[in-house]
Structure formats: structure tokens, C-alpha cells
Amino acid sequence: METVLVQINNQKAYKLLEDLADLNIIKVLKKSIQQEQKLSEKYAGKLPSHIADELQNYVTESRNEWNKRNI
Numbered sequence: 411m412e413t414v415l416v417q418i419n420n421q422k423a424y425k426l427l428e429d430l431a432d433l434n435i436i437k438v439l440k441k442s443i444q445q446e447q448k449l450s451e452k453y454a455g456k457l458p459s460h461i462a463d464e465l466q467n468y469v470t471e472s473r474n475e476w477n478k479r480n481i
Contacts, residue, residue: 413439
């Protein structure tokens with residue numbers, strides 16, 4: 411037996427898998443429901459802290475310059 415991971419892109423595909431399971435051709439091991447993850451949670455800790463600090467300082471400076479401009 412071989413286990414494979416399958417991504418379901420259409421509800422009809424899941425129905426086909428259920429039908430195959432009913433025929434004992436395959437076994438559906440787990441139906442997972444993925445929750446949308448916030449970008450802040452997804453990328454938390456991905457940058458080294460010193461680079462994150464430099465980026466935050468750059469953004470802060472850019473905002474300050476933008477607010478000081480005369481139009």
C-alpha cells in the first residue's frame with residue numbers, strides 16, 4: 411500500500427473519492443478543514459530580528475518623510 415496526499419480543488423472530486431472508498435478501492439484517512447491563516451501568523455519569526463528591526467526603522471522613516479512633504 412502507498413499513501414499519497416491529494417488536494418481537492420472541486421467538491422465533485424471529493425465525491426469521487428467517497429465513491430472509491432465505498433467500493434473499497436481506496437481508504438480516505440482524514441478530511442481536514444484548513445482555516446485561513448493570518449499573514450502575520452504565517453510569517454511570524456521568518457525574518458531574523460535584526461533585519462526585522464532595520465525594516466521597521468526604514469518604514470518609520472519613510473512614513474515620517476511622507477508626512478513632512480509639502481504639496
